[in-house]
Amino acid sequence: MSQRLIRNARIVTGGESFVGCVAVEGDIIRSVTRGSTSACGAEDWEGDWLLPGLVELHTDNLEKHLMPRPGVLWNAASATLTHDAQCAAAGITTVLDSVVIGDMDQGGARSQTCEPSIQALHDCRERGWLRVEHLLHLRCEVSAPDLVDAFERYADDPLVELVSVMDHTPGQRQWRNLDKYRRYTERNGRLRDADYERLVDERRRDQERFAARHRAAVVAGSHARGIPVASHDDTEVEHVEQARAERIELSEFPTTVAAAQAARAAGLGIIMGGPNLVQGGSHSGNVSAAELARRDLLDIMSSDYVPSSLIHSAFLLRGRMDWSLPKAVNTVARNPAQAVGLADRGEIAPGKRADFIRVKEADGMPVVRGTWCRGERAF
Template structure:
């Protein structure tokens, strides 16, 4: 289920730019009728509204399949909670200013009250996302299920059964596996990054380690089947080896997010899974946890999609990191490829008939959004050229 602003009913001409299509960059502009693109290239200014691109880039609106930044809008400081409407509205504006026109909020169904996470709070966020109106971007739910916690599995199954989730991912933040395959890394994260005491971290290690692999796999299978039964796309999180990713693919998982090793990413590509990596990893120059580098995975040809993760501005910036590839290829990873991965095949591309989600981008000195249109409707303007 999505929540989005109204579409435009008039005609718009975006003129005088460099249009990034899926295959090439062409000089000219884009003509929009209603919420659809009707012409590309040498378009004229005979329209109800004219937007001047002034030789800047015109690219599709970005599509973020995994962004958990709304948590920091709800809790800007641990224990200091803002209202749900304020959090969603501020997240909406922040994402639009970063160029994200379709947002999948990665809501963690995980019980960890010390970092302000619980299945009850996740359900409240879900309701806020699915019920909200008058927002600038198109907002959707990515339900992240911590399968090591039964109450979280039950909560996600309820959400999925209601048809609220467009994307469902399975994760197991347990010591000795995935991101925390080193038990000491698990302890360090929860003691330092997540502000737990030593005793609390040790208690979490004991609880989360006290579950069999067969039980975890059964829960994964249940969540994936339930998601597919409602038409939702599924993903797995922090897959650590080729055998694991094969089993997840056999269970029906569509996307592998943040594979831990290059071998895992290569096996996922071999068996036809979509591979998503973090844009901040690419922009920063490496993984925060010493895992697979996004740049190395791109060099190996195994990255399909980039996601914002915890930092929305990195999604646009990642398209301008020099990977030795043409600009349209880099832009596809944050537009058309994520759209295709979740069945939104009329988005994320500047083509005749596509939905008119567009950005006017000034690439220098750092990529910034000057104008944003969502479904043919101008929703954002921040032009440092003073126009």
């Protein structure tokens, strides 16, 4: 069994940081100690940070590689491997790939990429091609006519670790601002006014017909399978109250301070996006991650659609929000791992899985110099 000893590292545990040594045996962290060592063969990390491997609960990054241009469907295995390499380079050692099921655009991009992406994930895992561990997050569009059939098709996949219920009907939740919704909808081409109005009307009719019963079916199906559930884009206090009544565990990307406060009071974990924090605000015009961090209404960061934003967010929380680095790192490692029941990772501690990263800080910017997953070099 392979053994290694790392010295002169600035180690970040769940509650503190210090200069010390970490011993790894096979795929397990065997010891974490303060101070130095004179043991022969110990690797000198020259004062670089030694952090736990990052745990990502929600990323749409794979979609960009599956469809790199409008109308262009890329080879799913190639897309998966490219996405995997980006995750490893960003210090992410566990990633829940977000796959949207239930397509509001009948025959749209997401319906075309869903099955190929899940199949490619399984194929790449079985062939040992992946650098880091990939699991699944089923993002369920409750207003989509085909949602329940799609959910029943994929919910028993053994890789599913999280389900979220979301409703992107224009005029509420993420898309309260219809001007921003139109700009997002038209990102690949302009719509005539009549066509845009017809689209909005169709989305609202589908919501009336399907949203309530589809959401109930997905939540019940998830609970029956023991899968954690997140409520997406909570905006009103009533949204959080509904989630609490449904025994939902996570509030994913709340769009207002009021919703985040209600989530905290209800005991729901609060997830925000890294790009929101890095860019200084939400592209949809909703509450900023920084505002929630200042109010201590933030538990978990997600890279959303930029893998490198996860490690960047942790250092921004320390630098701009005056959080301790251990508290900030917990939002990208221990907290997300615990939220979905992955208790064997997310911390630099004896007995935990040897998922760790080496980070050098340059002018406040974290630079990932190495990533190890289960004790094996991934980047």
